Amino acid sequence: MSPRDMTEASAPPEVICRDLSMRFGRGKTAVQALQPTDLTLAPGSMTALVGPSGCGKSTLLRLIAGLEHPSSGQVEIDGDSPRRIRRAGQLAVAFQDPSLLPWRSLRSNVALARHLARLPKDREKVADLIAKVGLAGFERHRPAALSGGMRQRAAIARCLATDPRLLLLDEPFGAVDELTRRRLNIDLPKLWQARGVTGLLVTHSVHEAVLLADRVLVMSPRPGEIIADIPVPLGRLRNARTSLPEFAQTVAQVNAHLSQSAALP
């Protein structure tokens, strides 16, 4: 299948990780970042990954993106290596920091994703996305002139500019204050939930995980492994339902697993 065929096959992909593990360094200073892990992300689902700092959440995400090579095991995306979906320009990753190029305007930063993915220029789409993330009027501004929350939103707009089939979000709202984060949690998911993507969200906010995902995975402290797999029983677009008891119950359930795993011996 050539990359062009994949563009036309726009259904969200299935991601399968088999026996995936990661070890950094060697000898005495080696660090086991991720215990052998099996994981399947269903097509069109959004999965959240929560766990304490340094437990390997981001490593797992980077392995799925193919930005790191696993020490063992493999990642299959629709039966192929991550390299293929990357080369087809159908993957988008939001990194912990917004990673905007400081010498480019907001518009040019968003458009960069299309350039990198070898897609034709689409000024309307870029303008539309900028408006949807609430940054209309700032198109010509450089990142330095934007606030932290605005930069995060710009990064999300860049992620969506290529209509990705696989969306990997690595604490995309990690660097913003709590109030901004709550607003972004409500505004931005609408953008990708309408599109039909397979997604993975790494976060350490339990509230955010339950709010945005169909399923929450809890990881143990290093060496990380998945210790709980909790379905979220609420329908999508659930930001109006955070006051329901099911929401609070799910949050409590995730928290219980987290504190259990973090308990000192």
Next chain:
Amino acid sequence: MRHLLGALAILMLWQGAALLLEGRFLLAGPWDVARYMAEHAGLLGRALRITLLEAFLGFVIGNGAALILAVTVILLPRLQALIGAVALLVFCLPLVATGPILRVLWGPGIGPQVTLAALAVYYTSFLPLVVGLRAAPASWFDLVESYGRGPFTALVIIRLRACLPYFFAGLQIAAPAAFLGAMVGEFTGAERGMGVLAIRAMRALDVEATWALASLAAGVSILFYSALGAVGHRLFPDRPALILSAQSSAQPDNWVLGMLRAVALGLASLITMLLLWWAMMELGDVNRFFGKRPADIWHFLVTAPEAAAHRATLWQAAQDTLRYTLPGYGMGLALGLGLAAIFTLFPTIAAGVLPLAIALRAIPIVTTAPLIVLALGRGATGTITIVAVMIFFPTLVAALQGMRQAPGQVLDLFDSYGASRFTRLILAQIPAMLPAFFAAARMAVPAAILAVTVAEWLATGSGLGNLMALTASTSDYNMLWSSTALVTLLAGLGYALVAMVEKRVLAEMAPEQGIGP
């Protein structure tokens, strides 16, 4: 305003000294210099135009070469250590010898001067470029990779733009260096230009002309240095303080492995240099009488019947050279460091002195060497002074800028305990300065060798500089190539030695300040 006052003070001191020393054929005051310049405006203008043209061409070619080398290193990171080492060795080639050799290769015209100007700038531009091409957060490269694009796209989209402030900082240093290269090139037998006039004036003991030419060279250098600095400041307001950092590689697990790696790198770069040398002679089909090959030099120094005598001559000259170089090098570093410490203890002075020191740093001291010969004579004092002065200004500027790197919060901590300025200097500012100081100390090694060889040739009549100049004029090309190789080797070894000390000290004192792999 402060700059103006500083400049005025210097002019007055200069005039005062000239009046004091009147009649001793040492010093021409600013008044005499200005009069000489006005009277000979046509002559000086024509010479300056030629030298500027050579410097400009060398500047463009040298920086272009630096860019190509740096991009190669980025795209082929495995070759970085080797390319860096060979680039350094080529930079260490003594201009005093390469001048005459290039003169024969190029024939008459401006070829040798342009080549020497390019050689004088490419290494100091190469180093900041390599740092600059890497000066971007890892996540930017992840972004490019996440869309399936490779190193070439990252080079175009990220690195080439991100390196611009560093490139500009390199250009600023390169401008005076190109002028120096062009002038030294003219020393070695050009027909026209500032360097020709300077040599002529010095030989004729024409004090006014010597001072006028040196002032003109210094003024032009300061002008270009400041102009490029101002443009850079405009374009990149938050550009980094330029530190020609060590290209540190991943720390080896133990020092035996580190030593082995260093020796292997040394051998590999030596072999590469010999291959380059041989290939240039063979491919250029250079006349064997003049263009010696490595094998000829081996025969000359090892297998020939008179080899022992040749080696003795060379060794004697090397000893003479080292006798001047080492004290000059030490004095230059110590003076720069000491003055920087004093200025840091008394910050009000430093605020006034730093811009002045930065301006004076731009003067290619070697182009004023005839002055120092005039003032201090042809003995050891003059030569050691030339070396020390050559090193002094860059060291002072680097040390002052380095001491400013001490984080404000750390200084606040010291203040909160009422610590004295001296305590602050010893415990916070000097450790913060070390990376910048060692960077300057490393770059001072080739600078010292350049200064000492030029001084020996123009003044003392001893040492390797004199041997190279002498053998160039008597067509003793075996000896010329041998001393060139020896000088390059010594400079490379000296640089490696300083780099080794640097690695040790920084690992102890400032591990967090090393530039990552």
